[in-house]
Amino acid sequence: MLDTNQKSAADKFILNKLDRRSFLIAAGVFTGSVSLGGLLSYLYRKYKIQPPYSGSESEIIRHFHDHLFPKTADSPSASEINSIDYLQFVLIDPEIDEDNKSLLINGVTWLEEECQNEFNKSFMNLSASDKNRILRIIEEANWGYRYISLNLNYILEALLSDPIYGGNPDEIGWQWLGHTPGIPRPTDSTKYNSK
Amino acid sequence: MNYDYDVCIVGSGAGAAPIAYELSKAGKSVVVLEKGPWYKTEDFTKDELLCCRRSVYTPNLKDERHVLENKNDDNEWIGRSTYDTGRDFWNGNMVGGSSNLMSGYFHRLKPEDFRLFSEFGPIDGANIVDWPITYDDLEPYYTKVEEVVGVSGKIVDHPHQEPRSTQDFPFQATAEHPIVNKIDEACRELGYHSIPTPRAILSKNALDRKACSYSNYCGSYGCATDAKGSARAALLNPAIETGKCEIRPHAMVFKLESDESGKVTTAKYYNEQGKIKSVSAKVFVVACQASETARLLLMSIGSKHPNGLANNNGQVGKNLIYSAGGSGSGDILFKNYNDSEIAQLKIQGLFVNRSLQDWYVIDDRAFGKRSKGGTIDFLFRHANPISRAISQKWGPDGLQWGKALKDSIKSYFTEGRHLRFEIFNDWLPTDDCFVSLDPEVKDKWGNPVARLRLGYHQHDLKVGKYLANKAESVLNKMGAENIYSSISGSPPPNLVAGGCRFGDDPATSVLDKDCRAHNVENLYITDASFMPTGGSVPYTWTIYANSFRVADIINSRL
Ligand SMILES: Cc1cc2nc3c(=O)[nH]c(=O)nc-3n(C[C@H](O)[C@H](O)[C@H](O)COP(=O)(O)OP(=O)(O)OC[C@H]3O[C@@H](n4cnc5c(N)ncnc54)[C@H](O)[C@@H]3O)c2cc1C
Ligand code: SF4
Numbered sequence: 157m158l159d160t161n162q163k164s165a166a167d168k169f170i171l172n173k174l175d176r177r178s179f180l181i182a183a184g185v186f187t188g189s190v191s192l193g194g195l196l197s198y199l200y201r202k203y204k205i206q207p208p209y210s211g212s213e214s215e216i217i218r219h220f221h222d223h224l225f226p227k228t229a230d231s232p233s234a235s236e237i238n239s240i241d242y243l244q245f246v247l248i249d250p251e252i253d254e255d256n257k258s259l260l261i262n263g264v265t266w267l268e269e270e271c272q273n274e275f276n277k278s279f280m281n282l283s284a285s286d287k288n289r290i291l292r293i294i295e296e297a298n299w300g301y302r303y304i305s306l307n308l309n310y311i312l313e314a315l316l317s318d319p320i321y322g323g324n325p326d327e328i329g330w331q332w333l334g335h336t337p338g339i340p341r342p343t344d345s346t347k348y349n350s351k
Numbered sequence: 352m353n354y355d356y357d358v359c360i361v362g363s364g365a366g367a368a369p370i371a372y373e374l375s376k377a378g379k380s381v382v383v384l385e386k387g388p389w390y391k392t393e394d395f396t397k398d399e400l401l402c403c404r405r406s407v408y409t410p411n412l413k414d415e416r417h418v419l420e421n422k423n424d425d426n427e428w429i430g431r432s433t434y435d436t437g438r439d440f441w442n443g444n445m446v447g448g449s450s451n452l453m454s455g456y457f458h459r460l461k462p463e464d465f466r467l468f469s470e471f472g473p474i475d476g477a478n479i480v481d482w483p484i485t486y487d488d489l490e491p492y493y494t495k496v497e498e499v500v501g502v503s504g505k506i507v508d509h510p511h512q513e514p515r516s517t518q519d520f521p522f523q524a525t526a527e528h529p530i531v532n533k534i535d536e537a538c539r540e541l542g543y544h545s546i547p548t549p550r551a552i553l554s555k556n557a558l559d560r561k562a563c564s565y566s567n568y569c570g571s572y573g574c575a576t577d578a579k580g581s582a583r584a585a586l587l588n589p590a591i592e593t594g595k596c597e598i599r600p601h602a603m604v605f606k607l608e609s610d611e612s613g614k615v616t617t618a619k620y621y622n623e624q625g626k627i628k629s630v631s632a633k634v635f636v637v638a639c640q641a642s643e644t645a646r647l648l649l650m651s652i653g654s655k656h657p658n659g660l661a662n663n664n665g666q667v668g669k670n671l672i673y674s675a676g677g678s679g680s681g682d683i684l685f686k687n688y689n690d691s692e693i694a695q696l697k698i699q700g701l702f703v704n705r706s707l708q709d710w711y712v713i714d715d716r717a718f719g720k721r722s723k724g725g726t727i728d729f730l731f732r733h734a735n736p737i738s739r740a741i742s743q744k745w746g747p748d749g750l751q752w753g754k755a756l757k758d759s760i761k762s763y764f765t766e767g768r769h770l771r772f773e774i775f776n777d778w779l780p781t782d783d784c785f786v787s788l789d790p791e792v793k794d795k796w797g798n799p800v801a802r803l804r805l806g807y808h809q810h811d812l813k814v815g816k817y818l819a820n821k822a823e824s825v826l827n828k829m830g831a832e833n834i835y836s837s838i839s840g841s842p843p844p845n846l847v848a849g850g851c852r853f854g855d856d857p858a859t860s861v862l863d864k865d866c867r868a869h870n871v872e873n874l875y876i877t878d879a880s881f882m883p884t885g886g887s888v889p890y891t892w893t894i895y896a897n898s899f900r901v902a903d904i905i906n907s908r909l
Binding site: 223224225226228231249251252253254288291292295301304305308309312313315316317318321329330332333334335336337338339340341342343346347348 | 401
């Protein structure tokens with residue numbers, strides 16, 4: 157209490173439905189030994205590209221993010237706030253929870269698998285209402301709830317964090333909401349992970 | 352015997368800094384061991400990502416965590432690590448501790464808080480006791496904090512104004528947001544006495560520090576002007592200037608070693624490289640914030656202290672308390688106001704600074720017998736845009752996205768202001784709220800982490816709800832909409848006390864009335880651990896005041 161912003165601290169790890177341990181067990185996917193490094197090098201080998209995401213995965217994520225956060229008459233889309241670049245910034249940060257990183261990397265494959273099972277199509281080729289349908293379906297699964305929730309968090313971070321982190325270009329997010337940033341703003345020598 | 356220092360202080364926050372300040376000014380040699388880094392004023396920015404969305408000011412939970420015990424549906428206590436749940440119980444891990452991050456809402460305790468037992472009698476299941484000192488013993492030190500740390504405010508007459516040795520605050524109140532006029536008006540109509548909330552914030556340049564810039568990002572953020580009365584800006588910086596005080600950051604103390612007589616001889620700590628170092632001193636002072644203080648004592652086994660330092664009567668860690676109560680809010684919607692009023696409401700940065708203490712003692716038949724009540728503080732919802740936007744991701748049917756999410760965010764940010772209130776009442780000490788060492792979970796250095804049992808007394812909720820009702824009536828009178836409140840037994844991690852309470856009887860307390868351990872001649876504890884009951888206000892003013900009191904005691908023995 158006392159103006160502490162504890163809600164967001166709790167939100168660092170999406171705890172609203174499940175805690176970490178029950179998620180890992182329920183998902184039955186991670187053994188705890190799957191490290192991001194392992195996943196990254198796997199991706200590296202598989203796609204012979206720079207991790208974390210391959211070109212096609214980036215495309216799927218772009219569609220996914222723009223569906224979660226679409227352009228409207230007065231507001232930018234996820235693409236316009238560089239949400240995917242922002243996600244890369246998150247994925248290379250050693251301080252970010254490894255399980256969350258693994259989920260961000262695996263989730264795109266699982267989302268595609270669900271779309272193929274349900275509609276025989278890639279997420280990218282679904283109509284808006286089918287995109288909603290598939291997201292409501294995966295929301296029922298533990299991993300799906302967490303995956304959507306985490307992506308929303310990072311999209312909103314990209315929208316409203318200081319532009320120094322690569323999102324919120326030209327303060328477009330702040331302008332949309334009439335938000336005034338606090339002074340002093342972060343600089344290259346004071347920003348997150350500068351030390 | 353030769354000592355490295357006269358005084359070794361573990362921790363560097365609100366409980367620690369008055370000791371460093373007073374003793375170094377008195378010419379004693381002082382070393383402060385702080386586990387966190389040393390940020391300087393120029394490092395502090397208004398960067399929500401760094402402050403509040405990543406673990407920068409607090410340890411990463413993969414390295415250091417707590418185990419929290421809560422009751423499940425079968426009434427069993429189940430412990431889960433904060434790494435597993437994401438429920439972070441760290442506050443400020445840096446030179447100056449959490450006082451760097453506080454909002455500086457400052458209230459003194461009142462005379463009846465020092466004698467809760469004799470004033471209001473026992474309550475079944477609660478370990479209520481009177482304090483071994485009175486308000487009069489602490490009053491001069493509350494005044495000292497006003498002057499040295501810098502507390503701004505304005506005294507107005509109200510039924511529960513505590514006695515003061517000076518007429519008014521040394522610093523005039525900080526500038527106020529126009530919404531206070533609406534709060535005052537509503538309170539007048541309801542027959543309540545709204546009072547300006549004292550703040551540990553300088554309203555003008557003074558004490559070698561700058562005035563508040565009304566940055567709009569105060570709580571959870573470090574202060575870039577030093578107006579906030581953090582332990583670092585107000586006390587440690589002047590202590591260093593004496594040339595007698597040395598601060599060692601990245602010094603995680605894991606053991607206080609004691610000799611055959613039971614006295615503490617050395618503090619052992621890990622430095623930044625993980626190497627073990629030690630410091631000897633004549634007197635040791637511990638102020639790691641209540642639960643970590645108890646943990647350090649429990650880890651410090653010695654030949655005279657087989658159950659942990661100062662724990663021969665099994666009292667260390669017991670009677671842990673938090674600030675009980677909760678919070679609520681109401682929306683002040685622009686659609687109900689004219690253009691000039693809207694322009695006023697939109698002003699950012701100025702403080703709301705209004706409190707109600709009309710029910711500090713509840714004397715109301717509808718409630719029951721005369722009881723201790725509490726404090727209501729009003730404030731705007733935190734300005735942090737990312738967390739505010741994220742709070743909108745939950746819609747009526749689960750997560751929401753797309754247009755629905757965008758509409759919620761837009762309306763939340765642009766259609767009004769969110770006026771909040773916070774309730775502070777006593778968290779009664781019980782046998783179900785205490786600190787122990789977890790038998791399994793370790794920190795990154797291999798030491799057992801603190802295991803916190805977090806039980807509360809039903810009476811706390813009854814009082815909290817009574818106060819929340821009163822606060823809601825003010826919002827109602829103001830014409831706020833969507834009014835709600837939430838009173839629960841969920842403890843606020845940043846407002847913690849007890850665990851090493853002081854008292855006259857060694858069988859039921861850890862410290863004597865000087866805050867010295869009953870059976871450790873040279874060990875003092877000066878964070879909020881000493882408090883047997885917490886009062887119905889946030890603790891920091893009392894922590895500072897008591898630490899100044901103990902500084903005088905230590906100074907007179909050295
Ligand atoms: C966001 C926020 C807002 C707040 N707002 C208010 C407010 O408005 N009003 C109010 O009265 N209070 C407020 N508080 C609470 C206030 O900050 C605390 O009451 C006060 O700082 C407690 O003082 P302390 O000395 O016990 O702990 P701290 O100030 O936290 O200092 C403890 C220090 O000990 C260090 N430490 C712990 N263990 C070890 C170890 N083993 N070895 C070495 N060092 C160690 C920690 O890293 C820390 O720096 C707020 C707190 C927060 C986090
Ligand atoms: S400048 Fe004022 S509002 Fe900003 S952090 Fe410092 S005390 Fe708080």
